[in-house]
Amino acid sequence: FAIFNESEPDNIPQEVWSGCHAMVTGLAMPIDVDVIARLNKCKIIARLGVGYDLIDIAAAGAHGIAVCNVPDYGTNEVADHAIALLLSFTRGIPQYTEAYRTDLEKGWDYKITPTMTRMTGKCFGVIGLGRIGTAAAMRAKAFGMKVCAFDPFVPHGQELALNIDRAYDLDDLLGRADFISIHSPATELTHHLIDDRAVSKMKPGVILVNTARGPICDLNAVYKGLKSGQIGAAGLDVFDPEPPRADHPLMLAWRSREAWLEGRFVATPHAAWYSPTSAKILREKALETCLIYLRDATLRNCVNREYLDT
DSSP states (O other), X not given: OOOOOOSSGGGSOHHHHHHOSEEEEOSSSOBOHHHHXXXXXXXXXXXXXXXXXXXXXXXXXXXTOEEEOOTTSSHHHHHHHHXXXXXXXXXXXHHHHHHHHHOTTTOOOGGGOTTOOOXXXXXXXXXXXXXXXXXXXXXXXXXXXXXXXXXXXXXXTHHHHHTOEEOSSHHHHHHHOSEEEEOOOOOTTTTTSBSHHHHHHSXXXXXXXXXXXXXXXXXXXXXXXXXXTSEEEEEESOOSSSSOOTTSHHHXXXXXXXXXXXXXXXXXXXXXXXXXXXXXXXXXXXXXXXHHHHHHOOOSSBSOHHHXXX
């Protein structure tokens, strides 16, 4: 058993690579063809999380290595975080806190909360209706919002079971939603799903939240949308790359507290998944997945089975 916190494969001795029978990996190191070629005895790679875009699952399958993720460890935390980001705009919590700390005597000033609005009756658009997207949708319903979801991979009728509306194409959702929350995986199909064209189809003043994966949103498009006012506010927990480049125009404007962006942008450091409980469950389930497979060849949440069977 060995633990490393490395981003470069060469910093781990080759005898470790060659001798390991199972590997648990996070976000520090891409597990590409070069890394997989070093794994002479490995039978399984468990992703310490949900997204597995940093692992070449086809190469792993060709090498006889199963790749599994842990899709259910932080469902509640991420859904809560998405709603919290939305609430930070609709209720103006960051601005009120900062203003009150700066000047207790001045008191309330509505002008510092440019995106303040009533949530009840608004349309909450969900992109990706998996575990987390469904959890976020249920929370939005509890706030009295109308929920519309777009996910072409979810069976028809799922929306009926949840008593929500279904958008049959992305543009339909973009044009209807007052708030948009992204909960889809990072794939070739979702790369820059939110680009300049998508932003142009959004309802003016929309609040955009992404707690899924950074590459789904083109940060340049988000910046331009905020600058033009097409996007009223954006709350991002994930970026491409991570951390985001400090010299990106959006990050420069945010960190410089440019007046036009105040109250309209919130960033968190890929922290939506975390609570002490979810962190414990994540590690336990990743290790259990490896041990169960090594012991009796039973796979949990395998994401490259199609490549293993070829």
